[in-house]
Amino acid sequence: MIILLINLINYATLALTLLLIAYVVLSYFMDPYHPVRMTINRFVEPILNPIRRLLPQTGMVDFSPLVAIILLQLIEFILTRLLISLAS
Numbered sequence: 001m002i003i004l005l006i007n008l009i010n011y012a013t014l015a016l017t018l019l020l021i022a023y024v025v026l027s028y029f030m031d032p033y034h035p036v037r038m039t040i041n042r043f044v045e046p047i048l049n050p051i052r053r054l055l056p057q058t059g060m061v062d063f064s065p066l067v068a069i070i071l072l073q074l075i076e077f078i079l080t081r082l083l084i085s086l087a088s
Contacts, residue, residue: 002083010080
């Protein structure tokens with residue numbers, strides 16, 4: 001059961017990371033009102049908006065996706081270690 005939860009956390013983190021990367025790449029090439037981009041925005045914007053409020057403005061560069069990926073990796077690490085310690 002614990003291994004199933006760990007795998008679920010790993011796959012969810014991977015999916016969100018890939019969505020964040022797709023969000024960044026598509027923002028350079030695709031119209032903001034394209035249906036694919038709007039769908040990705042619906043998943044990614046709730047994650048990025050709180051981070052954007054905390055980060056200082058850096059001109060044209062948005063570091064919030066990078067911070068979100070780092071936070072996702074950190075949360076994944078903490079949760080998997082906690083589940084592994086509970087299984088022992």
